Structures are given as structure tokens and as C-alpha cells.
Amino acid sequence: MGLTLVEKIAARHADGLKPGSIVRSGDFISIRPRHVMTHDNTGAVIPKFKQIGATKIADPAQPVFAIDHDIQNTTPKNLEKYAKIESFAAQHGIDFYPAGTGISHQVMVEQGYVVPGALVVASDSHSNLYGAMAALGTPVVRTDAASIWATGVTWWQVPPVAKVVLKGKLSPGVTGKDVIIALCGLFNKDEVLNHAVEFLGDGVPALSMSERMTIANMTTEWGALAGVFPFDEVTVNYLRSRVPEFTNPNRPGKRGPKSRSGYHNSDIDSWWRDRANLSADPDADYAIELELDLATVVPHVSGPNEVKTMVSLPEMERKRVPIQKAYLLSCVNARFEDLHDAAEVIRARGGHVANGVEFYLAPASAEVQAKSESNGDWKTLIDAGAIPLPPGCGACIGLGKGLVEKGETAISATNRNFKGRMGDRESLVYLGSPAVVAASALAGFICAPQTFTEKPAGIASRRAEKKAKPAGSVEIMKGFPPKVRGRTIFIDKDNLNTDGIYGSKHTYRDDMTPDEMAAVTFENYDPNFNTLYQKGDVVVGGLNFGSGSSREQAATALKFKGIPCVIAASFSETYKRNAFNNGFVVFECPDLVTYLRENLKDRAPTKVGPEITIDYASSILTLDGKSFSFPPLSPAAQELIVAGGAENLVASRLRAKT
Numbered sequence: 001m002g003l004t005l006v007e008k009i010a011a012r013h014a015d016g017l018k019p020g021s022i023v024r025s026g027d028f029i030s031i032r033p034r035h036v037m038t039h040d041n042t043g044a045v046i047p048k049f050k051q052i053g054a055t056k057i058a059d060p061a062q063p064v065f066a067i068d069h070d071i072q073n074t075t076p077k078n079l080e081k082y083a084k085i086e087s088f089a090a091q092h093g094i095d096f097y098p099a100g101t102g103i104s105h106q107v108m109v110e111q112g113y114v115v116p117g118a119l120v121v122a123s124d125s126h127s128n129l130y131g132a133m134a135a136l137g138t139p140v141v142r143t144d145a146a147s148i149w150a151t152g153v154t155w156w157q158v159p160p161v162a163k164v165v166l167k168g169k170l171s172p173g174v175t176g177k178d179v180i181i182a183l184c185g186l187f188n189k190d191e192v193l194n195h196a197v198e199f200l201g202d203g204v205p206a207l208s209m210s211e212r213m214t215i216a217n218m219t220t221e222w223g224a225l226a227g228v229f230p231f232d233e234v235t236v237n238y239l240r241s242r243v244p245e246f247t248n249p250n251r252p253g254k255r256g257p258k259s260r261s262g263y264h265n266s267d268i269d270s271w272w273r274d275r276a277n278l279s280a281d282p283d284a285d286y287a288i289e290l291e292l293d294l295a296t297v298v299p300h301v302s303g304p305n306e307v308k309t310m311v312s313l314p315e316m317e318r319k320r321v322p323i324q325k326a327y328l329l330s331c332v333n334a335r336f337e338d339l340h341d342a343a344e345v346i347r348a349r350g351g352h353v354a355n356g357v358e359f360y361l362a363p364a365s366a367e368v369q370a371k372s373e374s375n376g377d378w379k380t381l382i383d384a385g386a387i388p389l390p391p392g393c394g395a396c397i398g399l400g401k402g403l404v405e406k407g408e409t410a411i412s413a414t415n416r417n418f419k420g421r422m423g424d425r426e427s428l429v430y431l432g433s434p435a436v437v438a439a440s441a442l443a444g445f446i447c448a449p450q451t452f453t454e455k456p457a458g459i460a461s462r463r464a465e466k467k468a469k470p471a472g473s474v475e476i477m478k479g480f481p482p483k484v485r486g487r488t489i490f491i492d493k494d495n496l497n498t499d500g501i502y503g504s505k506h507t508y509r510d511d512m513t514p515d516e517m518a519a520v521t522f523e524n525y526d527p528n529f530n531t532l533y534q535k536g537d538v539v540v541g542g543l544n545f546g547s548g549s550s551r552e553q554a555a556t557a558l559k560f561k562g563i564p565c566v567i568a569a570s571f572s573e574t575y576k577r578n579a580f581n582n583g584f585v586v587f588e589c590p591d592l593v594t595y596l597r598e599n600l601k602d603r604a605p606t607k608v609g610p611e612i613t614i615d616y617a618s619s620i621l622t623l624d625g626k627s628f629s630f631p632p633l634s635p636a637a638q639e640l641i642v643a644g645g646a647e648n649l650v651a652s653r654l655r656a657k658t
Helices: 005-012 042-051 076-092 104-110 125-133 142-151 176-186 209-217 233-247 265-273 313-319 336-349 366-374 377-383 434-443 514-519 553-560 573-581 590-599 635-643 646-657
Strands: 028-031 035-038 063-066 095-097 119-122 136-139 154-157 161-167 196-200 226-228 288-293 300-302 310-312 325-328 358-361 409-412 428-431 459-463 483-491 538-541 565-568 585-588 606-615 620-623 626-629
Touching (some): 005 119, 005 196, 005 226, 035 104, 035 142, 042 076, 042 142, 042 646, 063 076, 063 142, 076 095, 104 119, 104 125, 125 136, 125 209, 136 226, 142 154, 142 573, 142 646, 176 288, 209 226, 209 233, 233 265, 325 336, 325 434, 336 377, 366 377, 538 590, 538 606, 553 573, 573 635, 590 626, 635 646
Parallel strands (some): 063 095, 161 288, 196 226, 325 358, 409 428
Antiparallel strands (some): 028 154, 288 459, 300 310, 300 428, 483 606, 606 620
């Protein structure tokens, strides 16, 4: 049986395996990534690094710091935080990119840290973008970042791999953003949840590198851990176009003693000769196969406030939904090509941003802005009334200028429109392509940049059969609670994202105490949660609990609140990783969720249910006299809980070496 590209890349970066060892989906391995990127959250990783007893970086070439999230915040406190990050980088010889360079993921690609066949991780959920380069980009959490700094490695379970066949060619005016919105909307039943997605098919060669970055980036919102494109001539041409940048004397300065990024034409030639090892085998085994005919894709918008709910643009235009805000920014859609598409709409239509609409514009990087200025696109957008912001995340993460306010409706080229993420939770946000954003900003309502004919999407899918796993007993490690008993508190919501669990406005407040963090849990989802909650309640959620951002506080705040565990029908793998890395138990029991939905008829977002008893030794929970099985907690998972999280575990191992 052949190997997927994801399995091949994972084997390349597995630590401690013999050369030539095969790695398969489901295997737990120790990985040594080529790079680990952190951004503003570097300020939170540094104390973790010190707390585990580390004094030096295992490999200074691995970490990259790129400041991008809260760059409009020029308070002394935030500037001091950035200065401390830069000082730490200088002290340890780490490559550092200051605020204003660009959004971290764009910087990682522009500056040559992401190359074909590489495993590059980041403490940010949109590291999936790196898959556009035939690399494996996947998120880790802050605790992992500290562990990698200290040891060079962290743990990873190779995910199941989905094959997505893209057929045909996009119609004029249809973009990569439309493709990923269509995939999110058409396959919205967790088909690729916690999978790595490999894009194949005769439609792939016609997709530009910018379109691939957009699609790979938003596989995160689709529920995937990675989105990987093949190594082909499009990749090669993009790589060759970047080579001159790496000899540019004005290239942003780095702190390392030598260049850790970039490549030369000889490297590209070598990768091309090795392209068989940078591609999936013809007989590779996939967990699921999906198919999309690109010729059938018409622009859609997602929302409001839901990525996986989509409406075709022709239908949306007929509704004439008025807007007050428009956003062309973020790591998914603020590259040169995106700004050019928006500028072309303005040139074709003429005019100015509609009265009552604020149109915010931020490039993905300073390099993107310079290129956009050089061909006149930037001036076209500004002259039409766009409000410029610095190259960074800003409003996408609910920080800085221009947030959406109560009662407002917005159209955005960002990757997320979760309730409360971009501003007030009583606002509505839709997602669309840059061209749709520009056309809507001019019209004052959500509309198309040109006329599109509605057509049914040509899709087909084949699902792999999933075999139910029987309950199994497991030996309980000393220090791990064998049983837990408490009242159930049911959050009846699928795809509950981390913004709903722990709001973005608190994410970069590193000074919040555990009690303060516990007090704001679920406020974006249900402000009434804290009046219902009693310490010791067992939280039960729906499908894909903890989707979205990789913020660890969405797990640690629940731990600080005294919640013994969270049970859900399924979890975002990143959320699950955050939980166990911080010593917090989560596990899946979809049958329990089905039972509660059938028996708790209250329509409230948070429902108080009966008492539950969890027996970890037998992997059985009981409620209302009924028993439900769940997957046994592995020794590795129990070890993390007993140790109080990965930081303590790594610290003990570091001490053992001295």
C-alpha cells in the first residue's frame, strides 16, 4: 500500500526512527519540525519556556518570531511586551520580524522558511496555509512551542488523510476563496474534521499560488489540521520568482548569526528531481475521498456568523443585505492578487465607497503593500475611500481600529466570522472574496462584482467506513482520578469555536489571573452560562467542540473554573491538544450527546442535565441509569494529566538529563 504525501513528510521529520521507516496515519511520533513560528503569543511562550527549567534554545534555527496581531496597540505596556520578545530573540539568536513586516504566515512564506517537503508548525491555527507550498503546515499550541524551543521536538499523532479531487477549471471571476467557501458549505458534516487534506486532480494546475494559499489557509475553518497541495510547475515557478528576494540587501533583518531561510535555484532543481518523494503514491490509502468540479463553482458568501453556512452570491444579491463595514485584510486574502482583484472592481465600476460604509484595508505584508503601490492598485483603493491599516491581523482578531459594532452588518475577506470575533457579538458578519468585498463596499449592500449564472455544484463523495470501537478497560495511573461524578451542563451547539468559549478580546491579555479567566468563560456563546454553572459540573458539548483559533485559554479557563472534564460528540484536534498539554481531560462520547438532545427539550443554549458518573478504568459513563462507552484514556494522556500538563512533564525530563 502506498503512502500519502502527509505520511511521507511526517516520516521525514520523525525523530528517533531509523532511516527509511514508514509512518502511517494514526501513529504517535516525536516530530522535529523545520521551523516553529510564534507571533504576539511569543510573550506567553517565553515564561512557559523558563518555567520548564530551560535556559537555552535547543536549535536557534528552528524558532521564528513574527509580530502581527495587536500591532495597532501602541500603549507602553504592549510596546514593552514587543521589546521583550525582540530582546529574547537577540539573546538566543532567533530570527525576529517586527510589527509592520506583515502577517506571520505571509512572512514565513515570503522569507523562505516554508519549502516543499518541510514540516513547519506554528502556534496559530492558520499555519495550514503552508500546505500551498507542498509542505505540511499544522498548528501546535503554546506549550508545544516552548517544548520545541527547549528540546527541538514535540509529540504528534499523524492524522487521517482526506483526498479532495478538484476537477475542471474555474469560470472567469471565480476565485480560490469561492472554492474553499464552497467546500466548507457543501461538505459541512465534519467529513474532514481533524484530517489532513491533500488536493489532487486535473483542476489543481490551473490554481495560482495565491489561490492555493487561500484554500489551504481556510481548510482550518473546514475543520482540517492541514491542507496540502502537490509539488508541481506552479510551485516551481513561484519558488523561482522568490529567489532574487533572498539576495536583496533591504530584506528585513533577522537576529540569527546566519540566514536560516531562503533557497536557490539549485535547491529548486534538487526538489524537482526528487518530486516523486514530494507527491503521494498512486496507490495511497485515504480515509475519505471528496470531489468538486471547479467549473460548477459560483461565488458564495458564508454566514452570517457561520463559516459552514453558505448562500450563493446571486441569491444574496437579490436579498440586498445592507452593510456598514467591509474588510479586505487577513492572512487568507490580503495578498497582491487580492488587492488587485478589488482594485479592478473599483476601476470597472468607478465611484466611491457608499455613504454609511467603512471599508478597511490592510495588506498581508509590507512587501505586498509596496508592490500594490507600484502598480497603482493601492492608490485606486485609497482614492475610492478605503481606510488603510498597517500590515497585520487587526480587525480579523477583534483588535485595533474599525471593529464591527452592535447591530451592524459586515462583509469581510477574512477567514472567520464567528459571533463576537470581529467586534460586538450582536453584529452580523459575512465572508466573501476580495472582489465581492470591494463591490459591496461601493454598492452599500452585499453584491457580486459581475453577473454570475447559478448552477448546481457538481460534487461526489466516497466515505470510508468507520468501525465502532468497543469500550475497553485501562489501567489507571497513580494520581489520575479513577472516577468523576457531577451534574451535566449541556452546551447544545455544534462547531462551538474558541471565541465562544474564551473571547478574543481577552486572548492577548497576559496579565489575567486564573480566576479572571474562569469568570469570562462562554460569555460570547451564552452570557447566562455563569448563572447556571456550579463548580464541579461536567460540560457536555456537540460536534467539533473548540473549533477555530488555537488559543489555549479556551481549555485552561475551564480547568481554572473547576470543570473536571469536557465530553463532546467530537473535538477540534487542536483544542484536544491544548487541553491535554495543560493537564485538562476531554474525551468523546457521541451517543451521550445524542441522548441528551433527545431528552433535554429546553431550547436554551445552556441546559442543566442530570448527574453523571464517569468510570475511567472501565471507560464507561452512566446517566439516568443508562451506560455509555467512550475511548480509553491512553497512558500518554493520563501521564499529561498527572504531571499537570506538558510543561511539567518536559521540565521533569530536562531535570533527569542534568
